[in-house]
Amino acid sequence: MSTVGKAVSLLELFTLHEPEIGLSDLARRAGLDKATARRLLMALAAHRLIEQEPRSRRYRLGAGLSRLARIRDAHFPFVRLAAPVIRELSLETGETVHLSEFSAGALLTLHVELSTKANRVNVDVGQVLPLHGTASGIAFLAASRLEAVGAYLEKPLQAFTSFTMTQPDDLVKAIALAASRGYSRSAQGYEEGVHSIGAAILGADGQPIGTLAVASPVSRVDDATAAGQGEAAVRAARLISARLTGEA
Amino acid sequence: MSTVGKAVSLLELFTLHEPEIGLSDLARRAGLDKATARRLLMALAAHRLIEQEPRSRRYRLGAGLSRLARIRDAHFPFVRLAAPVIRELSLETGETVHLSEFSAGALLTLHVELSTKANRVNVDVGQVLPLHGTASGIAFLAASRLEAVGAYLEKPLQAFTSFTMTQPDDLVKAIALAASRGYSRSAQGYEEGVHSIGAAILGADGQPIGTLAVASPVSRVDDATAAGQGEAAVRAARLISARLTGEA
DNA sequence: AACACTGGTTCAAATAATGAACCGACTAGG
DNA sequence: CCTAGTCGGTTCATTATTTGAACCAGTGTT
Incomplete structure (x- = not known):
């Protein structure tokens, strides 16, 4: 090195x-x-x-x-603009919400608002999340150009739990579903017992630059709850995208 | 290197x-x-x-x-706690206010709130300020242990303008005055045309960790104004110190 | 077409990084 | 009080990494 x-x-x-x-x-x-x-x-x-x-x-x-970091943030005010929206989404859903930025083939956790509930998902700032296996990653891929997705699926996909999707075909289906719904859903793909809803945040050129995700204990989420979280996550992600590009 | x-x-x-x-x-x-x-x-x-x-x-x-930077800030939330107070002080005085942290023998500018007036002092985040020659530096020295002051005065003092104090004796007097008043006052010691009032921010052990300073065009400041800024600066610095040590 | 840039690459030569062994200070246990 | 095991820090001959002149290929300008 x-x-x-x-x-x-x-x-x-x-x-x-x-x-x-x-x-x-x-x-x-x-x-x-x-x-x-x-x-x-x-x-x-x-x-x-x-x-x-x-x-x-x-x-x-x-x-x-x-x-x-302040110099960078002034030029690229991702966290600064997103943090209040993340907080709002956390209060609205009652769950932990985290913000990630794409960097070098993975998602880097930049900000977290923890749920106030006793039984909650903990995420650390600085954690690196893989694109496959997390709701954030699926949402990111769903918003990416096809060639980028193809390139990522070329490489072998590591399994983090017994639920991690490691077959490119499965992943393609999950990506397609996420693309049509606007948000992704993933349960226990990265950590046991964690359910996540992800949505992509887009930059000025329409390309995804990061994601946000609502993370809950699996026991607390049924289909209806997930759908509600999905709608809220998409709204929040769009709001951040709009603010980033100066549209709000 | x-x-x-x-x-x-x-x-x-x-x-x-x-x-x-x-x-x-x-x-x-x-x-x-x-x-x-x-x-x-x-x-x-x-x-x-x-x-x-x-x-x-x-x-x-x-x-x-x-x-x-987020990891550091979580452990040492200097900027996060100070920023709102700095902003308030800027609004109260109508002048540019900046926050610095002591690091490696100098003061590193971490945060700035600019005056809304057309004729204002501009300070950049990242600027490195010497201890002599700035109000911030004098305030810092006035709050430091005597041995630290002595060690600093050993080294030659660079002149930045024709007003910069380069004689240790002059500096000692300025430091003593600042110590008795609680705030320091300095005109054009670092940059022509700039008047500054500085106050030290103390850590949990009572030692200074940084400063804040109110910076105005010299033309706008008379003795009464300076005294007012001084009182306000001291209040703000004490508030930040208290918040840092968990006393508020 | 010639020129002056740009970002990026190569490889022998020069330089900077390395780490085992050392120091003094401190703490815990006998 | 002594020993053993830490700690942070230092030294210097050996070693491995860094260095930079020369070289691409591409893009505007004149």
């Missing part, structure tokens, strides 16, 4: 649950020597992508990331 | 005004060979810190940055 890749993989060790990590721990988890890890951390710290807590000497993500 | 440093310096070429840049341009400005720049960009793109617009082939900051 390139040196830069190693440095970035250090950044990626930090999560919502573990926002501060010590040197030895970082090196171990990244599979790097302690000396190497430290040199990389110093290089990142020089540009403020990493900070070191002076007391504990542990490392954490730096302010430079906030700065770069 | 380390390879990692070069890669990050590529990221830093993107600004609010120029969020997409082509390969040759990037290489030229970073002082790198085209081949080197491209290899670094590919490494960054593999981790989604950079994206390439498929049509124009130009590069832009990637979604991975938004993701990392």
Whole structure:
């Protein structure tokens, strides 16, 4: 792996649950020597992508990331525009709703509004979702150009649960259904016990750039509920698309 | 410079005004060979810190940055908590107000609320402010431990305008005045024609972590106005500090 | 047609990254 | 009090990665 890749993989060790990590721990988890890890951390710290807590000497993500992210967001205000709509949809459905952006062949979770119910689906910001096996992914593929779908189905499809669709034919049918309805439905394709309704968000050129999804415990969703969530998800996705392209 | 440093310096070429840049341009400005720049960009793109617009082939900051920044913000919700207070202060004073975080010996501008007046001070997110020469910096030093101030004054102080304080003695006096008043005042120390009032924001341990500043055209500020801005700035800074430490 | 750009690629040469061994400081257990 | 096992951090000969001049192919301009 390139040196830069190693440095970035250090950044990626930090999560919502573990926002501060010590040197030895970082090196171990990244599979790097302690000396190497430290040199990389110093290089990142020089540009403020990493900070070191002076007391504990542990490392954490730096302010430079906030700065770069703000530059990106100003140019491409996906999360900023979508967040209130996601929140509204979460309140309306009473379920967890998450927003993802397409990046490098997968969907990257950028924002989550959790259900207030005790029995709810938890999704983490930063989670990477595959296109097959999640409602978000099916919705994304259904809004993509045919050639993009074909290219994706060329590659082998990993099974995440016993319910994951791994046959291209099955996937094509699910995509067609999602395309005709405007939203996708998927149960337990990525994680056991999770039911999801997905809808694609389109950019200015009509191509999909991301998705939103309503995620519920399977036990709470019947066909009528799913249909209701689908309608609401489509409305929310269209609203975000419109705001992105300046139509609202 | 380390390879990692070069890669990050590529990221830093993107600004609010120029969020997409082509390969040759990037290489030229970073002082790198085209081949080197491209290899670094590919490494960054593999981790989604950079994206390439498929049509124009130009590069832009990637979604991975938004993701990392959200992880950081969740752990350290400085901007999220401060932004509404900054906005309120901007509306109250009618002037541009900006928020900075201390990082690696300087203040990094994280958030800005611009004055709605035609004649206003413009500050950019991402701008790095020196501790001497800005009201923010003086306020920060006034809230810092004496040893930290001493260490900073050891180093030579660069002059940015003919008004910049470069003598440690002058700076000590300004710091003492700011400490007694609770806010700092500085005119044209960093940029000609700009008057600023700064106040420090404190973390849970009582140490300063950043500042806010009210920036106006010098022509609009007399002593009474400055005093009013000072009181308002101190109130806002205290409110942010309190929210950060969970006291509100 | 010639020119000046662009993004992208190649491979021998030069440079930067690497990691085992080391340090001093700290903590837990005996 | 001692030992063992951590921790963060440093050193420097060895090694592997990075580097960049020269090279495509494509796209406008003159």
